[in-house]
Amino acid sequence: MVFLVAMPLSLGIAVASGAPVEAGLIAAIVGGIVVGVLGGSPLQVSGPAAGLTVIVASMIETYGWRATCAITMCAGLLQIGLGACRVARTALAVSPAVVHGMLAGVGVVLILSQLHIVLGGSPQHSALANLTDLPRQILSQHSLAVFLGVLTIAVLLLWERSPWRRVPAPLVAVATATAVAWFGGFDVPRVDLPESLLVHWGPPSLPQVRIQDLVGAVVAVALVAGVESLLCSVAVDRMRPVGVPRSDLDRELVGQGAGNFVSGLLGGLPVAGVVVRSTTNVRAGALTRGSTVLHGAWVLVLALSCGAVLERIPLSALAALLVALGLRMIDRSHLRGLRPHRETLTYWVTMGGVVVLGLGEGVLVGVGLAACLALRRLTRVSVRTEQRDGRWHVVVEGSLTFLGVPKLTAALAEVPPGAPVDLDLDVDFMDNAAFDAIHTWRVSHERLGGRVDIDEIHESWYESAMTGESSPPRKSAGSSRWWAPWANRNRSQLEPLEEASPREILLAGVREYHGSTARLVRPIMAELSMAQTPDHLFITCVDSRVVPNLITASGPGDLFITRNVGNLVPRYGARVPDDSVMASVEYATSVLNVRTITVCGHSMCGAMAGVLAGGSETEHLPQLSNWLKHANHSLDRFLHQPGPEGPETPLARLCQVNVMQQLENLLTYPWLKRRVELGELELVGMYLDLATAKVHILDPEQSRFLTVPDSVGPPGDRPARSGDKSQGATASPA
Incomplete structure (x- = not known):
């Protein structure tokens, strides 16, 4: 399946790059066999990548083909060195907004250049020139090449919506255009494939140019190909089936370097991990790297034995295929993920920079903008002032630097002279200018009869500056957060952490609770000690990553929680009897009078993975296997209902x-259904996506889970819930 997708794409990318056509096939073969064997991502497929088209085309035009091969070899050696130094994860520090903007920009450049070939003309020297010349091409070119290009795109769009879409659409589209051109006797430009893959081979030679230009080209190929491959590996990891190991990113970078070295040596294009082929590989059922290697072997066999067939392919069909690929590279779904983090500006600026200035310049502009925005966020400070119980409360949050001093002094000026003040400093850094502003105001305020109590929530920056001690090092974002795992928090009682036993870690957590939390919740717990009055029964999985109070922002006394493997509820009269879950339900509804029962599932559930595997993974655990029989109805619904x-x-x-x-x-x-029908009880379905930490709620009418909105809108805008009387009190579409 991957081989069928790779063949037309490899030919099209070679044509778009201005390289010999066989260079695309060589890169596909090397990417499949060499990178497939040596790489660290078993399901990722490497080969010529559309994201490198602009770089390669520029290098061929500037240095020539053999010099480009030498640059590819040097880029491979650089990638091997970086992988050996184990810096692969450092490449992931590049903002995804920059990477997606770069790919979108390359997609625009690719579309503008290949549209000219589809229209029967020739692309210009730049994206802007292609754009300005496009109207003339559209008005003046009406050749058979245009018909074949439009036919290719039409078949692509229609085939992806057909019931036979398991056969790759690119293959069908190119095959259709080729057959029409062949049988119709169309006189159009076609693929010119030599008799041998290595007929144009010659020893790669470095160009006679300035060393800084050469180094820049090598670094550009190595970094762009490397980052694209590593990001692709991360994406493939999210899709990998159960039992497939995660990618070793350092090994993957070494494998990509070896592939680029061999590809450059044999006269092929630079290789990188490719999302389209990798996604096809996973969805087609691949479980090992054997699939990747065999796809390269199939390309080799076809290239050696079916050259006459490949030479029948019209160039306009390949160009149309790349136009469609360029449109996919402009994936607007990425904007939905960037918008909540206010990174869309970086995306658009990077994309525009790549189109107008060029790939390297556009990426540098995007990285610079992302760095400026990150610096601005890091130095942002929030200051809130309010009056409660006769006292003034000033809360300062963030990084308190000289940039935040004007906002801080303006807030402190609102406090009337002589008033008692609580100043809460929840800051992760305070520079000398900020300390001086606070201390000067404090001295002045206390001279006028006021009292200032300064409470530093986490770091003692003010106290350290007062005593003359060195400021403590800045902690990581999760170092002192109650919701972070034990391993992500600093505990001075257990240093080093690796030498602590599980019991010691547990007791350290209790000591941390006693020292920082118990005094805060003591009034609440004392009030709740005589009775509990929760309104919600929360049924969820025992998975350690699911924390009900965290994802619902609830506290003591809010949720009556029951947990089991797979958040299962045995049916009434089940053949495998189990009363534990319904005992909790019965007590919650009949004694505590809860008004809502929520069933909360989550992604990557091990119980569901065992059910999906038919019990083969849990057969050595008899009690668990017996319990999972309660999920048989879920499996049947999964198999037979949409x-x-x-x-x-x-x-x-x-x-x-x-x-x-x-x-x-x-x-x-029956008794519970009667309560639901009377409107006394509401059933709610929830789903936690662990990867995004987002909670989704079930809409019974649409039979799908909707993201809980960040703000409460009108009643009509909220997802429907199972207990609404307008829904007939049904908990699911069944």
Whole structure:
């Protein structure tokens, strides 16, 4: 399947780069066999990448083809060195907004250049020139090449919506255009493939140019190909089936370097991990690196034995294929992820820079803008002033530097002379200018009869400056957060952490609770000590990554929680009896009078993975296997009924289907169903996506999970819930 996708794309990228056509096939072969064997991502497929087209075309035009091969070899050696130094994860420090903006810019450049070939003309020297010349091409070119290009795009769009879409659309589109041109006797430019893959081979030679220009070209190929490959590896890891190991990014970078060295030596294009081919590989059912290696072997066999067939392919068909690929590179779904973090400006600026200035310049502009925005965020400070119980409260949060002094002094000026003040400093850094501003104001305020109590929540920056001690080092964002795992927090009692036993870690957590939290919750716990009055029963999985109070921002006494493997609810009269879950439900509804029962599932659920595997992974655990029989109805629903839209993997879909089924299982109990129908009880389905930390709520009418909105809108805008009387009090579409 991957081989069928790779063949037309490899030919098209070679043509778009201005390289010999066989260079694309050589790169596909090397990317499959060499990188497939040596790389660290078993399911990632490497080969010629559209994201490198602009760089390669520029190098060929500037230095020539053999020099470009030498630059590719040097870039491979640089990647091997970087991988050996274990710096692969450093490349991931590049903002995704820059990477996606770069790919979108390359997509625009690719579309503008290849549209000229589709229209039967020739591309210009730059993207802007291609854009300005496009109207003339559209008005003056009406050749058969245009017909074949339009036909290719039409077949691509239609085939992807057909019931036979398991056969790759690029292959069908190019094959259709080739067959029409062949049988119609069209006189159009076609692929010119030599008799041998290495017929144009010659020893790579470095160009006679300034050393800084050569180094810049090598670094550009190495970094762009490396970053694209590493980001692709991360994306493939998110899609990998159960049992497939995660990618070793350093090994993957070494494998990519070896592939580029061999590809450059044999006269091929630079290689990189490619999302389209890698996604096809995963969705086609690949489980090992054997799939990647065999796809390269198939390309080699076809290139050696079917050259006459490949030479029948019209160039306009390949150009149309790349136009469609360029459109996919402008993936607007990335903007939805960047918008909440206010990084869309970086995306658009990078894309515009790549189109107008060039790839290297555009990426540098994007990286510079991302760095400036990050610096601005790091130095942002929040100052809140309010009056409660006769006292003034000033809360300062963020990094308190000289840039925040004007905002701070303006807030402190609002406090009337002589008033008692609580100054809460929740800051992770304070420079001397900020300390001086606070201390000067404090001395002045206390001279006028006021009292200032300074409470430093985490770091003692003010106290350290007062006593003359050196300021403590800046902690990581999660170092003192109560919601962070033990391993992400500093505990002076257990240094070094690796030498502590699990019991010592647990006791250290209790000591931390006693020292920082117990005094804060003591009034609440004392009030709750006589009775509990929760309104919600929360049924969820025992998975350690699911923390109900965290994802609902609830506290003591809010949730009555029951947990089990797979958040299962045995059906009424189940053949495998188990009363523990319904005992909690019965007590919660009949004694505590809860008004809502929520079933919360989550992504990457091990229980659902075991169910999906048919019990083979849990057969050595008899008690667990017996319990998971309660999920048989979820599995049957998964197999025979349409599931919720959205999840890309079968496991994610089963996890969501399982929540819907457990809500239905609750309604098999007559007494509980009667409460729901009377409006006394509401059933809610929730789903936690661990990778994004986002909570989704079930909409029964649409049979899918919707992201909980950040703000409460009108009632009509909120997702429907199972207990709404307008829904007929049904918990699921079944």
